[in-house]
Amino acid sequence: MRALFSVFPLFFAGYFRGLLAAYLLGAAMPGWAQHSADARLPVLQLNAPDGQIELAEHSQYWIDTTGTAVVEQVEAWEYDLPFARRPAGHTALLDGQVMWIRFNAMQLDLSQRWALEVSSAGVDAVSLHYRDAIGNWVEQKAGDSIPVSRWPRPDRFPVFELDTEQTRPVTYFIRIEHARTPFSAPLFIYSHPALLAQRMQEQFLLGAYFGLTVLMALVAAAYAVAFRDRSFASYAVYIAALAAAQAGLLGIGGQYLWPDFAGWNNLSSFLLPVLAACSGIWFARVVTRPRQFSAVLDWLSMKLMVALALLAVVDVFLPTRASFLAVTLLIVVAMAVVCVMVFIAWQRGDVTMRWIALGFVPVILTAPFPILRNLGLIPISFLTQYGLTLGAALETPLLFYGLLRRAAQRREARARAAALTQTEPLTGLTNLHTFEERLHDALLRSNRYKHLSALLLVDLSNHGWFAKEHGRQIADYALVLTGSCLRKLARDIDIAARVGDSEFALLIEGPVTAAQAVAAATQLVARALQPSDLLPVGSHLKLHVAIALVPDATCTSQHLDASEHLHYLLASLREMPANTRKSIKTVNF
Numbered sequence: 001m002r003a004l005f006s007v008f009p010l011f012f013a014g015y016f017r018g019l020l021a022a023y024l025l026g027a028a029m030p031g032w033a034q035h036s037a038d039a040r041l042p043v044l045q046l047n048a049p050d051g052q053i054e055l056a057e058h059s060q061y062w063i064d065t066t067g068t069a070v071v072e073q074v075e076a077w078e079y080d081l082p083f084a085r086r087p088a089g090h091t092a093l094l095d096g097q098v099m100w101i102r103f104n105a106m107q108l109d110l111s112q113r114w115a116l117e118v119s120s121a122g123v124d125a126v127s128l129h130y131r132d133a134i135g136n137w138v139e140q141k142a143g144d145s146i147p148v149s150r151w152p153r154p155d156r157f158p159v160f161e162l163d164t165e166q167t168r169p170v171t172y173f174i175r176i177e178h179a180r181t182p183f184s185a186p187l188f189i190y191s192h193p194a195l196l197a198q199r200m201q202e203q204f205l206l207g208a209y210f211g212l213t214v215l216m217a218l219v220a221a222a223y224a225v226a227f228r229d230r231s232f233a234s235y236a237v238y239i240a241a242l243a244a245a246q247a248g249l250l251g252i253g254g255q256y257l258w259p260d261f262a263g264w265n266n267l268s269s270f271l272l273p274v275l276a277a278c279s280g281i282w283f284a285r286v287v288t289r290p291r292q293f294s295a296v297l298d299w300l301s302m303k304l305m306v307a308l309a310l311l312a313v314v315d316v317f318l319p320t321r322a323s324f325l326a327v328t329l330l331i332v333v334a335m336a337v338v339c340v341m342v343f344i345a346w347q348r349g350d351v352t353m354r355w356i357a358l359g360f361v362p363v364i365l366t367a368p369f370p371i372l373r374n375l376g377l378i379p380i381s382f383l384t385q386y387g388l389t390l391g392a393a394l395e396t397p398l399l400f401y402g403l404l405r406r407a408a409q410r411r412e413a414r415a416r417a418a419a420l421t422q423t424e425p426l427t428g429l430t431n432l433h434t435f436e437e438r439l440h441d442a443l444l445r446s447n448r449y450k451h452l453s454a455l456l457l458v459d460l461s462n463h464g465w466f467a468k469e470h471g472r473q474i475a476d477y478a479l480v481l482t483g484s485c486l487r488k489l490a491r492d493i494d495i496a497a498r499v500g501d502s503e504f505a506l507l508i509e510g511p512v513t514a515a516q517a518v519a520a521a522t523q524l525v526a527r528a529l530q531p532s533d534l535l536p537v538g539s540h541l542k543l544h545v546a547i548a549l550v551p552d553a554t555c556t557s558q559h560l561d562a563s564e565h566l567h568y569l570l571a572s573l574r575e576m577p578a579n580t581r582k583s584i585k586t587v588n589f
Contacts, residue, residue, distance in 0.1 A: 041083075043169045044105040044189075046114050046162070051194025055116075055187040056088040059103035067098045071129040071137065071173050074100055089379035091184035094176070095321055099183060101174040110164055113192045116172070118142075118158040120185030120380060121251030122269045125177040128160040130170050138163070143177070144266035148259040155199075156251025162189070180324045182376035206252060209393045213243040216396050223407070230286050231403050238276070238283040239399075242363075242392050245272035249370070250389065267316060270324070274312040277331045278305045284338040287356055287406070288345035297341060304334050328371060335364060352409060355402030359395050366391035424498040426476060427483030435497035439507055440562035443551050451511035452549040455565065456521055457573045458486065462542040463502035470536055477534040482541055485527040489520060503570060514549060514586070521545040521584045544580070546573035548587045 044058045060083040062074075074081065083102060092099060107114060118126050125143040132138050142151040142158035153159040163170050176183060190198065217236045224233035247253035248268030258264050281301050290298040308330050315323040342360055346353040366387035373384040422434045430438070439455070446453050460482050467475035479502065486496035486506050493509045508520060528541035535541075548569050572587045 041102065041104050044103060046105055046107040046112075046189065046191075047109070048189075048191070051191030052198075053189040054088065055101075055103060055189060056086060056090070059086050059101050059187065060084055061086040061090070061099055061101045063092060063094070064098040064100060067096055067177070069098070069100070071139075071175065074102075074173055075171075078102065088186065089184065089381075091182045091376055091379050093182045093321075093376060094178045095180065099176040099178075101176070101187065102171060104169050104171050105162065105189070106167070106169040107162070107164065108167055110167065113164055114162045115153070115190055115192065115195055116160045116162060116174075117188045117190060117195070118174075118176075118185050119188055120183075120385070121156055121249060121254070122181075122266075123158060123176065123178055123183070123185065124266070125175075126158050127175045129173040129175065130163055132163065133165050144254075144269075145177075145262055147262045148254040148265065154255060154259060156255045159195070180319065180321050181374045184373065184376075184379040186380065206250065206389070209389055210243055210247070210252070212393065213239050213396055216400050217243075220400065220403070223403075227407060227411075229407060231283075231406065234279070234283040234286040235399060235403055238279040239392070239396050241272070241276040241279040244268075245276040246389050246392060248272040250385070270315060270319075270327070271312055273331065274308050274327060277334045278308050280338060281305050281334050284341050284360075287403070288341040288353070290341050290344070293344055293348060297337070297344070301337055301341065304330065304337060308334065325375075328374060332371065335367060339364060352402055352406035355405060356399060359398035359402055362391035362394040362398075363388065364391075427480055427498050429483045429486065429504070430495055430497040432497060432499045435495060435499060435505055435507070436562045436566060438495045439566060442507055442509055443562055443565070446510050447551050449510075452513075452551075453510035454506075454508040454512040454517035454520065455548045455550050455569060456506040456508070456517070456524070457499075457546040457566075457569045458482070458504040458506065458524065459544040459573050459576070460502040460504075460541060461544050461578050462539075466535075466539070474534075474536065477532075478541060481532055481534060482528065482543070485524055485541070485543075488527065489524050499566065499570065503573065505566065512549065514547075517547050517549060518584065518586070521547055525583050542583075544573060544576045544583055544585070546570075546576070546585045546587050 041060060042058065044053065044055075046053070062081050062083045064074075081100075083100075086101060105114075116128060123143045125141070125145045127139055127141040127143075129137060129139050140152040140160045142160070148154050151158065152161060162172070174187070217240045220232040220236035220239075223229060224231075224236065244253070247257065248265075249272075253268055254265040258268070281304055285298070285301050290301060308327070311323065311327050311330060315327055338360065342353060342357045346357050366383070369378070369381075369383045369387045370385075372378045373380055378384065422430060424431045442453050460478060463475055463478055466478045479498075482504060483496070483498065486504055490496045490506060491508075495507050497505045499505045506520075506524075508517065524545060525543050528543045531537075531540060546569050548565070550565055569587055572585065576582075576585055
């Protein structure tokens with residue numbers, strides 16, 4: 001026992017000498033004496049063959065509910081703080097709180113450089129902390145609170161360089177602030193070649209989408225100006241707004257468009273989706289015209305656009321989780337209203353709405369993924385990050401094709417409507433008024449160039465018999481067949497018209513001789529005698545033709561009255577007996 005008591009002084013002397021040495025070492029290297037790599041956290045070897053390491057299973061996290069801890073405190077208390085392993089897909093709402101993530105990493109080959117990526121745009125503030133070889137803190141900051149141009153590596157995601165001067169294990173601390181939407185971004189460590197290859201692939205695919213959008217928007221704007229079509233104008237605005245929203249959400253805008261504006265980089269991910277939703281409602285209203293079938297739906301779409309705009313303004317000045325949820329809810333309602341408008345327009349028989357409805361489908365199917373992520377219902381993934389971009393890339397050409405078909409049908413309808421003012425509906429030949437105008441012009445040309453034109457007046461003499469014996473439909477078939485015979489005989493410069501109930505006219509532009517005019521009339525009568533499946537068996541068309549060469553040699557330019565010539569020849573035609581065997585009559589004015 002006495003020997004045991006004699007050992008105590010030696011033990012305590014050694015203990016206090018150790019404390020003194022530790023104190024002196026700490027004084028020489030502040031904060032460095034006790035902080036080697038945490039033995040409870042495995043050391044990550046930076047030697048992945050493919051140059052990519054997901055940090056989820058190699059890191060731990062702790063949430064500072066006060067948001068006041070600094071890295072020195074976290075380092076000093078890390079063995080006492082409730083750090084836990086951060087699984088893949090971990091989601092946390094950090095309003096007013098701070099997430100700390102720590103991991104140990106060791107790099108044996110200092111010639112190879114590695115970088116840490118927080119694989120999500122829109123993070124409010126994120127910083128990486130570690131001690132260098134002499135124990136000083138190294139800090140790198142990024143996030144929407146800092147202009148992208150001042151990030152350690154200007155990129156669409158926050159990227160930090162790891163230590164390249166130490167071959168021993170290094171403990172890294174990541175501090176993350178993120179408000180209003182849950183944080184679930186994965187963390188990856190890349191070698192520089194792997195990160196460069198990743199970015200080149202992303203830039204190629206995203207560049208294809210944005211290039212397509214710019215091209216389609218410019219072409220649609222050109223169509224809108226050329227054809228004065230509001231559908232193309234609203235389409236151009238919609239796809240441009242949707243692309244701008246994608247640029248904000250994917251970090252492309254902060255990297256290339258507004259790298260020096262941290263405030264707008266933060267607001268863009270909230271405001272631009274609202275702009276895209278409002279422009280989408282406007283586009284749907286223009287192409288579906290809901291007022292035609294539902295005044296309530298039209299009123300609701302207008303009020304939704306106004307409500308979204310006002311709520312977005314409120315959200316800018318009073319950004320809260322509640323205001324963000326309200327905006328998100330209105331965007332969901334807007335998507336539902338667009339679906340209803342398109343579906344009803346399609347059901348009402350608008351054939352082109354089939355393509356427009358098909359164009360909306362990709363975005364309607366992929367938009368819920370980022371919405372559910374922002375609500376904290378699903379973690380970040382490929383679909384939540386890029387699903388809407390893929391949907392927009394499919395939607396852009398489909399909607400444009402639908403609008404092209406719609407515009408083509410409208411132009412065709414307008415052409416038919418314009419043609420109805422100049423043509424006779426049953427036969428498709430020129431009407432009487434237009435024929436008189438063309439005849440007047442032909443008379444003037446013939447008088448000027450001293451040549452003759454031929455005017456043929458044709459009567460379907462058995463039209464009344466068809467109507468009496470076989471009904472009005474067969475009589476109309478006979479008229480249509482007569483018009484077809486005239487159309488086949490007429491040249492490009494000639495004009496055929498229906499000028500009465502069963503009377504037709506054919507103007508053969510000169511120079512024409514009398515023999516040529518008679519030959520044309522003979523050919524017309526012969527065509528009419530050919531049997532047709534539209535007429536009853538054993539029946540055929542019987543035509544009487546009156547021919548005149550115009551203008552008369554005695555006429556002057558002041559007496560070239562087209563209506564007078566036409567009525568005179570028409571009266572001569574009606575004088576021909578119904579049962580006459582001579583079907584062609586030559587008339588002199």
